[in-house]
Amino acid sequence: MTKEGEHTSGSGKPGLHPVYSVTNILHKVRMLDGVKITYSSWVKLFLLHAKGYKVSHHIDDTRPPAKADPTYSDWCEIDAHVLQWIYGSLSDDLLLRVLESESTAYEAWTRLENHFLNNKGSRASALENEFTNLSLKKMASLDEYCQKLKDLAAQLNVVDSPVTDKRLVIQLVRGLPSEYDTVGAFINQTMPSFEDARGMLQLEEQRQSSRSDSESAMALAAPVNPQG
Structure with a gap:
């Protein structure tokens, strides 16, 4: 069984989780500004890369591991990376609307969704x-x-x-x-x-x-x- 921060390579040996290979999310996902790049287009791109880098469960309603779980620390570290992806692909105006000092990636994802889909x-x-x-x-x-x-x-x-x-x-x-x-x-x-x-x-x-x-x-x- 591999840890949250690891994945199994083709040889069957655990390796570093794919999320750590992304150095700049804007090379993968266009910046969301709600004008040139619409929310629906951004979501499609983001979900595609979240699936490809095996972090979809950080932005859906999958419950995180319990704090006592041995994988919790690794989960938090990866979640922080996904949160950086979200914040790093927003325009300055949108970032100010959803930025919180303490937040999980799923919470930020939900705040952004509510901003665009409310009313x-x-x-x-x-x-x-x-x-x-x-x-x-x-x-x-x-x-x-x-x-x-x-x-x-x-x-x-x-x-x-x-x-x-x-x-x-x-x-x-x-x-x-x-x-x-x-x-x-x-x-x-x-x-x-x-x-x-x-x-x-x-x-x-x-x-x-x-x-x-x-x-x-x-x-x-x-x-x-x-x-x-």
């Missing part, structure tokens, strides 16, 4: 408003527009206001300018998946860009009629 009704209303009013003209590029829609849909799912793929496609088309009317009408008729619709729009964007370049080149090559 679901008001958060859902604000997200729904942003989702339905988003348009391509408000974004820097088509890719950014598509990704923002996906992020908002993911956030709505977290607050129990799920967005179906069909509704995501409908909103994608609704926010397009008039130059995408033809391809938008085709998407509405065929109702492909969101990723397929995104691909169609990217092809249309490339087509329009190529046509614009060709027209510019022809204008420059056109002879100028002499006056007089």
